[in-house]
Structures are given as structure tokens and as C-alpha cells.
Amino acid sequence: MLVRNELTVFLLPNFSNADVVTAKLECDTGNIWLVAAYMPHDDEVGPPPALLRRTLEEASRNGADVIIGSDANSRHSIWGSSDTNTRGESLFDFIISEYLCICNRGNSPTFVTAGREEVLDLTLASHRIAPLISNWRVIDDHSFSDHRYIGFSIDGEGPPRKSFRNPRNTDWEGYRRKLRQTLPRAPGVDTLATADVVDGWVEAFSSACITALESSCPLKTPKGRGKPQWWTLELSEIRASCRRLFNKAGRSGLPDDWVLYKTGLSIYKSELRRAKRISWKSFCEKVEGFHESSRFRRILAKNPVSLGYLKDVDGKWALSSEETLQMLLNAHFPSNTSSTEVPL
Structure with a gap:
């Protein structure tokens, strides 16, 4: 299953194991549980796994839609x-008993x-x-x-891309030039007689600063996720070579061509792991010299993550962002109580 758009999902650890991974997509139109399931061919009980059955039961209780790859x-x-x-x-x-729909089409x-060539992969969805x-x-x-990869589309509007400003790309010379053009002449001390006058000048100064910033640091809209930091030109060449070997083996069907492809695939995966290890080691070495708080900030700035689901003191996992925030509130402010009264 391929996900082309960048979406934020939260892992549900209590509905995940080595064979089944469940994540929850929270959106305005409702919650969707995304499930990736491997059904071992030597499972004596037979498909589907017990955890997948339990996952569907919990999703139904929560009124969530489900997509299973x-x-x-x-x-x-x-x-x-x-x-x-x-x-x-x-x-x-x-599938019939759970009122699931089979999304597969054709017999590719x-x-x-x-x-061997066979259809062994299924895409299922709630009705x-x-x-x-x-x-x-x-x-x-x-x-x-x-x-093989499986792709499909879900009709509807995706999440809007949020524009942002990157202060590091600010044209500071242009900012100062625009600020000088926009700022009014400084008032004399005698003219700042009342609070209203002071507030007016503060508003004028703030407005000038904002105008200068918008001019020298325009909004940017993310274009999507690029290559990871550990990706190299060498990996691109090895991957292209491996793809050519696969296409050749698929066309000819000769055992020798399949052996060459398997060898190329093994080399590609080995180099992939090596590149990730080198990149991670380099990243760790770069942050070692910073203070703990600065190091933490750099890590989060480099790899921003969304707040995931947590487990409370009783071992119960949260099933929504609201429950996670409530757990944090109860843990750090145990005496907190909801109140509509405003203290004077």
C-alpha cells in the first residue's frame, strides 16, 4: 500500500505486534485506522490473526473506519x-462476517x-x-x-499544506531597507503624553516590522518530502542497476538472471543499511559537543515529530490525542480540576 500524500498518523501500540501494525489517522471527517497485516502461511489457526480480529472489534466500538493492507x-x-x-x-x-469490502481489482x-506469480496480497476496507x-x-x-507495490486513491480533499517562513533565509539587508522606508519619523518625547498615543506608535512600529519581514522573508509552501539525509548518489546508481536486473529477469525468466538479481538486491540492501548507520553516527557526533538542552532542541528541529499516544499508570494506552493530553495533564498537574470560575 502506497501513501502518496504526507499525512500524520499515530501508532497504536496495543494493536500492533510483529505481524500486525495499526496506526490511526485523525481528521475532520472522522478517524481512520490503517492496518498492515502479515498472515503467516504456517499459522495452524488460519487467517486472520487474533490481533487483527481484536483490532477490528475495537475500531468498530470507536466508530472508526478501517483500511487493511x-x-x-x-x-x-x-x-x-x-x-x-x-x-x-x-x-x-x-471478510463476509466483518462486512469488509475487497478493494482488489483484476488478477495482476x-x-x-x-x-511463481500469484495474487496473495489483499486490500480491505470497512463498508x-x-x-x-x-x-x-x-x-x-x-x-x-x-x-509488488499496491496503489489506490481515496476520494476527498487531503490536508492543506501549511505555508511557513524560514528566518534563516531572510534577506536582512532588504529587511533593514524596507524598515527604513516604512517606519514613520520618530516622535518627540513631548508628543507621547498619553497611553493612547504610545499605543499608536507601538502599533505603527509593529506594523512596519511585519511589513518588512513579509517582504524580505516570503512564505514558502512545502513541496513534499525529498530524499533522506543518508541517501547518496552511489545508492541511486545501485538501485537503478538492481531495477534493471529485475526487469531483465522478469522478461527472460532465466534462472541465471534471477540469481544475478538476487545478488544485486542483497548488495543494495547491505549498502542501504551501511549508509543509514554512517549517517546516524555522523549525526550523533555532531550533537555531542552541545549542551543537553541545545542538543535536544537541535534533534527536535532536525526531526520534528508529532506527539504520539501514551500509556497511563494502569497500563492502558490512549486512543486519541485528547486522551494523551489528558494523561500528561493528570501526570504533571495531579491536582488540576476543570473549573469555569475565573480567579480574581
């Missing part, structure tokens, strides 16, 4: 597999290896949000995995 390891002709097996029948019964294989999902497709781009 899964490596189901199950075959059924309903979602385009070449045949139907016992796991597929079990999973299909579960989602799992591709040297000797309320399913009509908004369109353009489901298997993407031909190389995913550097046995499984």
Missing part, C-alpha cells in the same frame, strides 16, 4: 488468485518470484469508506521485494 498468503478466485485454497475460504468467511500478480477508494492497481515499479 495485507500479505494474506491465501488464495481465492474472488480476489484474483489462480485457485482457492482452505486458507482463502477461511479468510473470505471472515502481487507476488512474483523466479518460479463506509470503501466507496471512496478508487483506482486500485498493482504498480509495475520495482519494489525491491517479492511483493
